[in-house]
Amino acid sequence: MSTTLLSFDPQVYSTPALLKACYRFSDRFVFDVKSESSKIEVHVESRRHDISPEALHLAMQDFRTEVLDQNLREKVRAETESVRNLILAHAFSRTGLVNQ
Amino acid sequence: MSKFQPLTFYDRNGGAGRGAGKPSYELMPFRFTELDPQRFVLSNQAGEYLVLPKKDLYDFAEHRLDATTEAYLDLRSHQFLIDAHTNVAKELLAIKVRTRYERVANFTGLHIFVVTLRCEHSCPYCQVSRQSEDSSAFDMTSEQADAAIDLALRSPSKAIKIEFQGGEPLLNFPLIRYIVAETKRKAQGSRELGFVIATNLAIVTDEVLEFCREEGVCISTSLDGPQDLHNKNRPRTGRDSYQRAISGIKRARDAIGKENVSALMTTTEASLGHVKEIIDEYLALDFKGIFLRPLSPYGFAIKTKSYRAYSVDRWLEFYKEGLDYVIELNRKGIAFREFYASMVLKKMLTFEDPGYVDLMSPAGVALGAIVYNYDGAVFASDEARMLAEMGDDKFRLGHVLENTYEEIFLNETLLEALEASFSYSVPMCTDCAFEPYCGADPVQHWGLQKDFVGRKTESEFCARNMAIFKHLIKLMESDAGIKRLFTTWAQ
Numbered sequence A: 001m002s003t004t005l006l007s008f009d010p011q012v013y014s015t016p017a018l019l020k021a022c023y024r025f026s027d028r029f030v031f032d033v034k035s036e037s038s039k040i041e042v043h044v045e046s047r048r049h050d051i052s053p054e055a056l057h058l059a060m061q062d063f064r065t066e067v068l069d070q071n072l073r074e075k076v077r078a079e080t081e082s083v084r085n086l087i088l089a090h091a092f093s094r095t096g097l098v099n100q
Numbered sequence B: 001m002s003k004f005q006p007l008t009f010y011d012r013n014g015g016a017g018r019g020a021g022k023p024s025y026e027l028m029p030f031r032f033t034e035l036d037p038q039r040f041v042l043s044n045q046a047g048e049y050l051v052l053p054k055k056d057l058y059d060f061a062e063h064r065l066d067a068t069t070e071a072y073l074d075l076r077s078h079q080f081l082i083d084a085h086t087n088v089a090k091e092l093l094a095i096k097v098r099t100r101y102e103r104v105a106n107f108t109g110l111h112i113f114v115v116t117l118r119c120e121h122s123c124p125y126c127q128v129s130r131q132s133e134d135s136s137a138f139d140m141t142s143e144q145a146d147a148a149i150d151l152a153l154r155s156p157s158k159a160i161k162i163e164f165q166g167g168e169p170l171l172n173f174p175l176i177r178y179i180v181a182e183t184k185r186k187a188q189g190s191r192e193l194g195f196v197i198a199t200n201l202a203i204v205t206d207e208v209l210e211f212c213r214e215e216g217v218c219i220s221t222s223l224d225g226p227q228d229l230h231n232k233n234r235p236r237t238g239r240d241s242y243q244r245a246i247s248g249i250k251r252a253r254d255a256i257g258k259e260n261v262s263a264l265m266t267t268t269e270a271s272l273g274h275v276k277e278i279i280d281e282y283l284a285l286d287f288k289g290i291f292l293r294p295l296s297p298y299g300f301a302i303k304t305k306s307y308r309a310y311s312v313d314r315w316l317e318f319y320k321e322g323l324d325y326v327i328e329l330n331r332k333g334i335a336f337r338e339f340y341a342s343m344v345l346k347k348m349l350t351f352e353d354p355g356y357v358d359l360m361s362p363a364g365v366a367l368g369a370i371v372y373n374y375d376g377a378v379f380a381s382d383e384a385r386m387l388a389e390m391g392d393d394k395f396r397l398g399h400v401l402e403n404t405y406e407e408i409f410l411n412e413t414l415l416e417a418l419e420a421s422f423s424y425s426v427p428m429c430t431d432c433a434f435e436p437y438c439g440a441d442p443v444q445h446w447g448l449q450k451d452f453v454g455r456k457t458e459s460e461f462c463a464r465n466m467a468i469f470k471h472l473i474k475l476m477e478s479d480a481g482i483k484r485l486f487t488t489w490a491q
Helices: A015-024 A053-091 B054-061 B070-077 B089-100 B102-106 B142-154 B169-187 B206-215 B227-233 B241-256 B275-284 B312-331 B339-349 B382-389 B405-409 B412-421 B442-449 B460-478 B480-490
Strands: A003-008 A029-035 A040-046 B030-036 B039-044 B049-053 B110-114 B159-165 B192-198 B217-222 B261-264 B369-372 B377-379 B396-399
Touching (some): A003 A053, A015 A040, A040 A053, A053 B030, A053 B089, B030 B460, B039 B054, B049 B070, B049 B460, B054 B070, B089 B102, B110 B142, B142 B169, B142 B369, B142 B405, B159 B169, B169 B192, B169 B206, B206 B241, B227 B241, B241 B261, B275 B312, B312 B460, B312 B480, B339 B480, B369 B382, B377 B382, B382 B442, B396 B405, B412 B442, B442 B460
Parallel strands (some): B110 B159, B110 B369, B159 B192, B217 B261
Antiparallel strands (some): A029 A040, B039 B049, B369 B377
């Protein structure tokens, strides 16, 4: 079998984080993401038809870890967005590279 | 310094770094990427990196990291967080970010003049699709050269470097002589001018070397390794490319000084497995380092299938073996460096940018280098003209006799490529801890995937550079001696 269905809690995981994880695995798998109010479903299909169930299982473990990491990145990005923009504005404020 | 705090700082009941409840600190912007199954690499907005166990990173991001730990102190001293003990982190980061991007304001400093496409070598991996020696239709004219000089001198950069490339540029030596004289005359001392001839040295004459000595022109040549390998890679009539290169290097050094003669190698399938012999060749000639370069996917390298002759993994194996050998030489007291690693390390360990076109974001196209081709066409980079010789002139920005400076540098394709490929904001790169060290390379991605950005999961550029960044950091983390050595390479 080269397909599998994963389900994620939207209260915990953001859709952008899931999509970024899918993108990172897009050389090996094809994804279909469906978002509902109670769950986000990710349908995963391997690009290789001869993938073994064990290999698919290991890859899905890696994928879930990637989702966790992407979710954390989203959290850090949201928490630091204003200061990131502040630093960039300060960095280029006297360079003539941006409009005052 | 963070590691010297008053005792009250470590007081778990009353210290400002850690109160009775949740530690009080604010996250600063950072990115992280897996280094290995146990560790992440984190980089801050200015490109400084730290390596942390995965658990520490999660604790840090969830505001659970104990303020008395070494990880906390490292994070704070590198502006990954601010707490009651730090109040200048934002300003410090801003200064570091500004320093890192300083070169962008200087615009294009490197101007490549392809004075001819003719060549007397017939290298199967030639990335510029050279033409035979006798077809003068492939020479730049003095009228085109005049217009190109005017464009080059419009650049706001104080330092202008003009590099003569080919084919074999010495086949049109009179034009080189003309361009050097005219550029100096037109600049009237207002710029710091540098000139380099990229030549295989096979037809170098005493007249050429005397000219280089008088005019302060440097020489960059090709040396692929020991005699057998070099001659196999670089065939010419007489099968004496190596002998001519070695003799040329010696004569050039005598004429213009050792420090003004450099050499570059290209890795072919025949080079694999011989990295130590290649490095030994450079050592024997008393070069101070080597640039271990893979083939680029252009010109005859594609046509003759040289480019596909080895995979990224096989090249990385070659590169890592070479780097190990260079480190071993240094351990024995022989000062020698690998130049690609040195450029990456400069980005990792300092706030300077070495300005290497492939590793620039915004992309190096037109900003890092500009090419005036033999027929007067202007290209956004050396790779862009290589792509054009394959029939794809996507990155042709105009013509020296037909377009103005503004028309060339405000070319829509160029602006679109620069904006679309800015790695700060493209998929995967935007979250990558190595983004500050990497580049956009829209030309290579366009050439291989017909897209300025390219799908990074399928990008050989991404796979190769990610592997190198991780390898360099792992080496530094595993051995303090290597960290010290790499720090000297970065300076």
